[in-house]
Amino acid sequence: MKTRDRILDISLTLFNQEGEAALSAVDIANALDMSPGNLYYHFKGKEPIIEALFGRFEDEMAIILNGTHGAVESIEDNWVFVYIVLEEIYDFRFFYRNVGELVGQYPALAKRFRKVLAMKRRAIDSVLSVLEQRNMMSIDKRLRAALIDQLVSTLTFWLSFDVVEGTDRSGPRLIHDTVLRFMLQIVPYMGADGQAVLERMLERHRQMVSA
Amino acid sequence: MKTRDRILDISLTLFNQEGEAALSAVDIANALDMSPGNLYYHFKGKEPIIEALFGRFEDEMAIILNGTHGAVESIEDNWVFVYIVLEEIYDFRFFYRNVGELVGQYPALAKRFRKVLAMKRRAIDSVLSVLEQRNMMSIDKRLRAALIDQLVSTLTFWLSFDVVEGTDRSGPRLIHDTVLRFMLQIVPYMGADGQAVLERMLERHRQMVSA
DNA sequence: GTCTATAACGGGATAGAC
DNA sequence: GTCTATCCCGTTATAGAC
Numbered sequence: 001m002k003t004r005d006r007i008l009d010i011s012l013t014l015f016n017q018e019g020e021a022a023l024s025a026v027d028i029a030n031a032l033d034m035s036p037g038n039l040y041y042h043f044k045g046k047e048p049i050i051e052a053l054f055g056r057f058e059d060e061m062a063i064i065l066n067g068t069h070g071a072v073e074s075i076e077d078n079w080v081f082v083y084i085v086l087e088e089i090y091d092f093r094f095f096y097r098n099v100g101e102l103v104g105q106y107p108a109l110a111k112r113f114r115k116v117l118a119m120k121r122r123a124i125d126s127v128l129s130v131l132e133q134r135n136m137m138s139i140d141k142r143l144r145a146a147l148i149d150q151l152v153s154t155l156t157f158w159l160s161f162d163v164v165e166g167t168d169r170s171g172p173r174l175i176h177d178t179v180l181r182f183m184l185q186i187v188p189y190m191g192a193d194g195q196a197v198l199e200r201m202l203e204r205h206r207q208m209v210s211a
Numbered sequence: 212m213k214t215r216d217r218i219l220d221i222s223l224t225l226f227n228q229e230g231e232a233a234l235s236a237v238d239i240a241n242a243l244d245m246s247p248g249n250l251y252y253h254f255k256g257k258e259p260i261i262e263a264l265f266g267r268f269e270d271e272m273a274i275i276l277n278g279t280h281g282a283v284e285s286i287e288d289n290w291v292f293v294y295i296v297l298e299e300i301y302d303f304r305f306f307y308r309n310v311g312e313l314v315g316q317y318p319a320l321a322k323r324f325r326k327v328l329a330m331k332r333r334a335i336d337s338v339l340s341v342l343e344q345r346n347m348m349s350i351d352k353r354l355r356a357a358l359i360d361q362l363v364s365t366l367t368f369w370l371s372f373d374v375v376e377g378t379d380r381s382g383p384r385l386i387h388d389t390v391l392r393f394m395l396q397i398v399p400y401m402g403a404d405g406q407a408v409l410e411r412m413l414e415r416h417r418q419m420v421s422a
Numbered sequence: 423g424t425c426t427a428t429a430a431c432g433g434g435a436t437a438g439a440c
Numbered sequence: 441g442t443c444t445a446t447c448c449c450g451t452t453a454t455a456g457a458c
Binding site: 019021097098099100101103104105110113114117140142143146149150153154156157159160161163164165166180181184185187188189195198202 | 230232308309310311312314315316321324325328351353354357360361364365367368370371372374375376377391392395396398399400406409413
Binding site for chain 1: 443
């Protein structure tokens, strides 16, 4: 199974670099100094490769999202948690640079993508609940549902947003900026502590970015 | 110039129905009972057609965004304003169903898309300013910038979000839901009035949806 | 301005030798 | 498992008739 993994590794790299649409199965074969026929022996085209890559992503995302967040309490914990999620997404960024496209083109992928979305939603819900229990935030029930939607949307479209805006930020910088953007959405529901939390977040962001 | 317009009309319809990627120049010609060669006489391929369609969109968007919003004061005015913007986007929805893709594929479009983005940003900024002047909302300067980002992001990715979520809502329903989602993001900054405004918005949304 | 016909290209996919 | 050779197909693009 070594060739199979080599194919997946190089495909992920190329897809992230050039975008999924820019590459044909033949391009991938060329990058591996491999004949198209040989590639087709392992994967019957681009689609199964993408499916296999999504499998990898799914697995790692499940570990992150279903694992740790019982331990997420402080703002700093939350920061790290969101950072890890975004980093994982960044490793498979070609899925996110044009979600709509992929979901439209590969219906099988759409289903699985929605499952990941649901996992994100549950994780956020659970983290918010912890914050509420500790009286670190309080929010109207209706607004809470909308907030979760917004946060899921942020986790899903931050890379597209960056593409559209055309700001040419490095990966780590983009991730830090997005963590901040994510966290700031929670601040207004932190009541009197909000102001202090905001300052801490901005300070933390400054540190991270200048590092 | 009549054939030219017929081409643009049918292209817009088809792109919205099937997606930009799903259609070739030949498909468009077929839909018009026209030979591919004839189509190429008017537009040298798909790209110039898309550029021309974006020109239409740009023009109408500029009228909406730069025009009315001096008159936007009450919550109801805002609701209508956002509704009109979303409706216009919906008319050219193929641009928005996978923004990342189009922007990546047609660099010329990217620039123009960013201009529209900037127009949206200015319009939102200006509306928020009005609300602030009337003491209908108050918001920390740093959070304000983030809020505007979030609102622009909502206006840009609501259609992609719908595609990804796979909820099969009708156009008008989707637009109403999105207006609500947009407006709810402002509520937390309305202070004591927030609760009442929230109820009014939800009530309005119920009316709109059941109509 | 509109049409038909056709050339040129590239990707997807497979057969069969090694 | 890997390779070469090849076929099929849809898209792009142009030449030239009407």
